Every structure is written in structure tokens, then in C-alpha cells.
Amino acid sequence: MPIMLWTDWLVWLLVAAIAGFAFYVARREHLAEPWRRVLKSRSGMVSLVVLSVFVAVGLLDSVHFRPRLPGQAAGANVGVHLGKMQHSRVFRGVRTGSGGRGKQARRSGR
Numbered sequence: 459m460p461i462m463l464w465t466d467w468l469v470w471l472l473v474a475a476i477a478g479f480a481f482y483v484a485r486r487e488h489l490a491e492p493w494r495r496v497l498k499s500r501s502g503m504v505s506l507v508v509l510s511v512f513v514a515v516g517l518l519d520s521v522h523f524r525p526r527l528p529g530q531a532a533g534a535n536v537g538v539h540l541g542k543m544q545h546s547r548v549f550r551g552v553r554t555g556s557g558g559r560g561k562q563a564r565r566s567g568r
Contacts, residue, residue, distance in 0.1 A: 461523070462520075462521065463522070466520040469520045470520065473513070473517065
């Protein structure tokens with residue numbers, strides 16, 4: 459069950475504002491020409507790709523999921539509960555600091 463906090467809505471509102479600005483700039487030639495030069499440059503495209511990855515991760519991180527509680531109705535929302543985030547489910551088996559080794563390997567120093 460997805461849960462959106464007010465700060466998450468602000469992040470999505472910021473993305474919508476940037477999309478609106480891009481639409482506005484695309485219709486004005488004197489504003490669009492400098493952006494075309496930026497997008498034709500190699501460094502401009504690399505920057506666009508890097509920023510797009512950060513924006514995608516930020517948007518995915520802004521959506522939180524909470525498992526449905528037993529006996530809870532399908533649409534019921536009982537307060538604000540952050541629960542597990544989406545990336546927690548994706549990386550469920552990943553352990554930080556282990557370097558892929560088990561408990562025994564860490565204890566013995568291998």
C-alpha cells in the first residue's frame with residue numbers, strides 16, 4: 459500500500475514545475491536556443507544523464523510502501539506509518555559491511 463507524505467508531494471510538485479518550465483522554454487525561441495546548445499555538447503548530455511539518475515532515485519525513494527495489516531480493509535489508512543520503503547524490498551538480501559562474506563568469515567578475519 460503506497461504512502462505519500464507531504465514532503466514527497468513537494469518533491470513531485472518540484473518535478474512538475476520543472477516539466478512546466480521545460481514546456482514554457484520549448485515554446486519561446488529566445489529561451490530554447492541556449493538549451494539546444496547545452497544539449498548538443500558532450501558535457502551537457504553527460505550532466506543530463508547523471509542528474510536524471512539522481513532524480514529517478516529521489517522519486518523512487520519518495521514512494522513508501524506499507525504491508526497490509528491482517529484484518530485491515532483494502533482502502534483503509536490507519537495513520538501515517540512509514541514502514542518499509544520500496545528499495546528495502548529490492549535490496550532485502552544485501553548486507554552492509556560484509557563484503558559478501560558470511561559471519562564466520564568476518565569473525566575469523568578471512
